[in-house]
Amino acid sequence: MRRFGCVILLIGLAVAAFVGFRFVAGWKEQGPAAQDVSITVPEGATLSDAAVLLKRSGAVRSADAFLTRAKVFGGGTSIKAGEFxxxxxxxxSDILSILQGGRTLTRLITIPEGMPSILVHERLMANDQLTGSIPVPQEGSVLPDSYAFDKGEPRAAVLKRMQGAMDKVLADLWAARAPDTIAKTPKEAVILASIVEKETAVAAERPTVAGVYSNRLRTNMMLQADPTIIYPITRGKPLGRRIRKSEIAAVNDYNTYAMVGLPKGPIANPGRLSILAVLHPAKTRALYFVADGKGGHIFADTYQQHNENVRKWFEIRRARGEL
Incomplete structure (x- = not known):
């Protein structure tokens, strides 16, 4: 009888040792997920809540086993909220480190420089990981950049960050503006910057383009910026064809071929560098510019010089078969 009891004891100890070994080994061994999975831990969720989410996603074999191991080996550090x-x-062990370290999945939505607000609206509405509806934002109110967001976040919250970023950048740049900027108000700076943004994609040219337009405004010359013709037609979307003579002559609040001064509002959402260019324009006597055939522009101080530059540009276009 005594011998039988010893056998039972030894079996019990062996089972306990095996269970203990499996408990420890299970902390470091590979998990069951065959591919990456994502889980969203809501604000205020407990470790127990996370264990259930992990089980549902297939990241762990047992919610209870994960929870017990995490309490024993996890060091007591709380988990973070977010998408992981x-x-x-x-x-x-790896999973708990991820949840405790807060290395959340980064989702980005990008607004390119010069994107008009109607396209900002379309981009936000087309993102199926955002929720809710928004109106088309005020033109010029959004700062072009890449913005992180959480799955299921309201579009209104993302748009608010975009507009808050523009408010901050504009306030900072306006406070440090050069004394010779033509802009009398931050709004005027954004309006002119939106034109500069649409006129050149070459960052190094922006201060000079801003200088040209500043010179024109000082001398009461028309700005004659083609993008201002297009804006009231498409709200900033590509026209997809050549501008018509009737559109050049159209009188409205934006067409700078039919008015002196700035349009009534921005024609796009300008980036930081275009706003900076307007507030710190290049010191130039140039009043004209035309494409140089290489992606940039050539500038001229006089109308005679400009006409010669235009002639060269048409020669380039004829050689390309564009005319």
Whole structure:
């Protein structure tokens, strides 16, 4: 009888040792997920809540086992809220480190420089990981940049960050403006910057383009910026054809071929560098510019010089078969 009891004791100890070994080994061994999975831990969720989410996603074999191991080996650090990517085969230990470290999945939505607000609206509305509706934002109110967002976040919240970023950048740049800027108000700076943005894609040219337009405004010359013809027609979307003579002559609040001074509002959302160019324009006597055939522009101080530059540009276009 005594011998039987010893056998039972030894079996019990062996089972306990095996269970203990499996408990410890299970903390570091590969998990069951065959591919990366993502889980969203809501604000205020507990470790127990996260364990259930992990089980549902297939990242762990048992919610209870993960929870117990995490409490024993996890060091007591609380988990973070957010969306997390759990790599394929991640161990319990790896998963807890991810949740505690707060390495959340970064989702970005990008607004390019010069994008008009109607296209900003379309881009936000087309993103199926955002929620809710928004109106078309005021033109010039959004700062072009890449913005992080969480899955399920309201579009209104993302747009608010975009507009808050523009408010901050504009306030900072306006406070440090050069004394010779033609802009009398931050709004005027954004209006002119939106034109500069649409006229050149070459960053190094922006201060000179801003200088040309500043010179024109000082001498009461028309700005004659083609993008201002297009804006009231398409709200800033590409026209997709050549501008018609009737559109050049059209009188409205934006067409700078039919008015002296700035349009009534921006024609796009300008980036930081275009606003900076307007507030710190190049010191130039140039009043004209035309494409140089290489992606940039050539500038001229006089109308005679400009006509010669235009002639060269037409020669380039004829040689390309564009005319």
């Amino acid at each position: 990517v759990i790599p394929a085969k991640a161990s319990n």
